[in-house]
Amino acid sequence: MSYLEQSFSVKFEYKIYFTSSLFDTGNPILANFFKEKPSEALRKIFFVLDKGVADAHPNLVTSIRAYFAQHSDVQLINDIMIVPGGEASKNDTALFDQLVEAVNVYGIDRHSYIAAIGGGAVLDLVGYAAAVSHRGIKHIRIPTTVLSQNDSGIGVKNGINYKGKKNFLGTFAPPSAVLNDDQFLLTLNDRDWRSGISEAVKVALIKDPEFFYWIEANTAQLVARDMDTMNYLIKRCAQLHLNHIAGDDPFETGSARPLDFGHWSAHKLEQLSNFSVLHGEAVAMGIALDSTYSFLTGMLTEEKLQRILNVMLHLSFDISNPFIQINDTESPILRGLAEFQEHLGGKLTITLLTDLGTGKEVHQMDHKLLIEASNYVLNFTSTHAGLPLSDH
Amino acid sequence: MSYLEQSFSVKFEYKIYFTSSLFDTGNPILANFFKEKPSEALRKIFFVLDKGVADAHPNLVTSIRAYFAQHSDVQLINDIMIVPGGEASKNDTALFDQLVEAVNVYGIDRHSYIAAIGGGAVLDLVGYAAAVSHRGIKHIRIPTTVLSQNDSGIGVKNGINYKGKKNFLGTFAPPSAVLNDDQFLLTLNDRDWRSGISEAVKVALIKDPEFFYWIEANTAQLVARDMDTMNYLIKRCAQLHLNHIAGDDPFETGSARPLDFGHWSAHKLEQLSNFSVLHGEAVAMGIALDSTYSFLTGMLTEEKLQRILNVMLHLSFDISNPFIQINDTESPILRGLAEFQEHLGGKLTITLLTDLGTGKEVHQMDHKLLIEASNYVLNFTSTHAGLPLSDH
Known part of the structure; x- marks a missing residue:
């Protein structure tokens, strides 16, 4: 018997930012995040919003567009996708398919970003779609609940359910960044x-x-x-x-x-x-x-x-x-x-x-x-x- | 602004074995591989075969069953799945769904293995299904072509196609082991x-x-x-x-x-x-x-x-x-x-x-x-x- 041995380590690093009013045009955190990683590539960013958050923050889409109009290191995909929140979103494989199709239609490559704003379930769903598209598109998590800001949204796991089995499909895929904005907590019940x-x-x-x-x-x-x-x-x-x-x-x-x-x-x-x-x-x-x-x-x-x-x-x-x-x-x-x-x-x-x-x-x-x-x-x-x- | 910083490294190691007649009951390589990783868990192994290989080696299924009857550190799932080979297998998402369903039906957990025997396309398909099921089931690759034994089957990538786009869905997921058996090369055209x-x-x-x-x-x-x-x-x-x-x-x-x-x-x-x-x-x-x-x-x-x-x-x-x-x-x-x-x-x-x-x-x-x-x-x-x- 003979064999070759493969061995390597992969380093993963990301920051969890704590802020208020992330998309206020005067808030430099997100803009600086992109500036600190200069790239020759044309980088795009595609946003996916939890419907519950979008409903509670009716100006959110407008704010995101205004923010990226002012800070243009990455190019905002103007269409912003809204998905239902809560565990139901992880049971509906059609949502996963829609996310993959968005990657295809908008030409989101491995230098570009998918950002998800929402509770843990939406972050899990979007994180999974990002992790397997083109073998891993960069993913930014913006958790909006206490649970996702202190636990489920800040770690390395994603996933969706299959035939009622929780997280049956998923990966370990550290995000590029996590942005905790306490203003989202104000509208929680x-x-x-x-x-x-x-x-x-x-x-x-x-x-x-x-x-x-x-x-x-x-x-x-x-x-x-x-x-x-x-x-x-x-x-x-x-x-x-x-x-x-x-x-x-x-x-x-x-x-x-x-x-x-x-x-x-x-x-x-x-x-x-x-x-x-x-x-x-x-x-x-x-x-x-x-x-x-x-x-x-x-x-x-x-x-x-x-x-x-x-x-x-x-x-x-x-x-x-x-x-x-x-x-x-x-x-x-x-x-x-x-x-x-x-x-x-x-x-x-x-x-x-x-x-x-x-x-x-x-x-x-x-x-x-x-x-x-x-x-x-x-x-x-x-x-x-x-x-x-x-x-x- | 305040932030927390996450940083860790993950080490990946695996061997690429070179052998002849892997499933000859006297060949100790696969048996030793499992023995060297003792586990308290009940470990199962599920085999997926490239149809081209199964046709060219009509005794293969029998040999696999005889091998695991003799070497019982892991429990062979008696049903062995045969999938079409070649690029077509990566275009057919129904095959991916069947693999995930097999994980579900046979209760294959993260301590168990999915082994794929075939050309690069079958290894890519099965590797992807293994990588995302339960956030990563251990995967053993048994490449059967020159191309997969020297290149595509020994690395860290897997994937399937989407709307004709090659490897649109996939992950980086190092296998647990690669086993190159030169007897499979004999039947190549x-x-x-x-x-x-x-x-x-x-x-x-x-x-x-x-x-x-x-x-x-x-x-x-x-x-x-x-x-x-x-x-x-x-x-x-x-x-x-x-x-x-x-x-x-x-x-x-x-x-x-x-x-x-x-x-x-x-x-x-x-x-x-x-x-x-x-x-x-x-x-x-x-x-x-x-x-x-x-x-x-x-x-x-x-x-x-x-x-x-x-x-x-x-x-x-x-x-x-x-x-x-x-x-x-x-x-x-x-x-x-x-x-x-x-x-x-x-x-x-x-x-x-x-x-x-x-x-x-x-x-x-x-x-x-x-x-x-x-x-x-x-x-x-x-x-x-x-x-x-x-x-x-």
Whole structure:
């Protein structure tokens, strides 16, 4: 036997900018981004907008055109595509086809850009179409929700669904840049505003105790929609997610997914509720369940568990929603465990907590203990809702 | 303005094995490959075969099943999918859909493998489906033609066509392994056997003078289908391609494509001939044209040009095929220049020769000089065909 060996490394770099009013003609961020990457090529940029964002910001298309009229390092494709938002956009393969056709019709090459403005689902859809067109067109993400600004929009994954299976088709493809504009958060309804906070609680609980204490001390300001507080939360949450991606296994070749703490039940819950429960809301419920399970196995003290549950209640999350209740070993939510294992491939790997800020992987979950955990959360909610946070 | 910065590197490694009778139960290569990567996961392997290969090797499916019955570190999916070979397979999106559906039906996860056995087109199609399913299923390539064993099957690209545009959809996704089995070469017809040799001449001309001299000295053995000579050619050509990919810009973010020497006209020629001219045959013609153009600009001596043209003639390539003749500035082949530029994005970058083994990039080509080059090749062919190679 003889063989040749191929080995090389590819470096990926991008920035996540934090700004206000990105398309104000006086805002230099986007213009400078293109200036800093001079090119002899004629570069085009094609915008795709989440319909929800376009509706809430009726001047957005006009602002984008005015911005590129003034800053002309790249040539704006005048047609701006509007796609429905939310998970539905990832189920509709016709939208993917339309994006590919746009690349074809507008002659968008590998030196050009596709920019997506919207929630996580639209960013996932557009990111996937960009990643596979011409083997990868440069992609700019402009996330408009708390969830996408602090988590789903800033990472390296994209994808669409196939026959109801989440992200069945997709790639790992780092964006060229992420631009977080806090003005988009102003028009979110309260559920969307709050929903992304649970991903911050999640990453704090597995990675950063100080950040958890900070969230615990700021639940009132977060619920009251104080923008400075939210901006801090988003930036810290984004940083923790970025560190995780860069540090470990960026393209997820292994089986562990610590950032999926609380997610095995959350994914199933979204599906069981036909997506009437938002991802962040489902994650809040999943965190409550797995934190309680951590306590019941003896890994986490009850006092710490109750601080977590109290934070969720003070953030107005409905952690005892009927969809997550586990009454017996046949409860549909338990199928989420098998599906999570299938998604990872290989053996089941679930992150639990040993402390506020410390995760620990386990490889099985006891169904009876999960029923007990579900009952604990239900009982806790009915007795603690509305009480002040315990001192600490 | 504030920002966070993301930066990480991803290392890619794989081996290209050279063997005979890969699926002989006594051949340890594939079995050892899986043993060397122990996994707690249940790993499956799904095979996709090029119909041309399956027809030429009627025992192949039986051999694969016998091999995995004996070597059971991974579980063979008993159903083996057979797809049509050649460029047509990349035009038929239904084949892509069938592959994705197979991933779904057989529960092939990210710890499992999809193996493709076939020519470059089938490897491109299957590689693309593997790369986007579950954000990347491990992919094993078993190329069966000279062209795919020495060039197209060993690199990092995959893709399918869209509305007739070559590789419009695809990714950069290094395989887990490449397995070159020389027994597949035995059943190639003479055109397929010869066709891949032109990619070796190409890479020799831009990278490795000694390899060009070796080819020049071995044209008779190559045409006579001497297997040892062909095995040396394939391995050296593969090594030069691998070095290029690893050294420069593996995922081709820039505009230069030195390995596409001779390819701007070759791509167009394949299309104009409705793919009746094979890729390697078209590349031989493209090399003849661009080498002659190099001479006419004064970059290359006529003696060296004639050595190149003689090698092509001695390898029985029809370098004066009517499809490549450029009679005037409206000749359809010239549209290949604009299309090549569009494919690269940015400015036109063409590799020419200053010596046997040395390429040089230029950014424009003169249409009148191309007409002259075309006439030169035609005249050379009519006066030199059948003559012995010049001494050197």
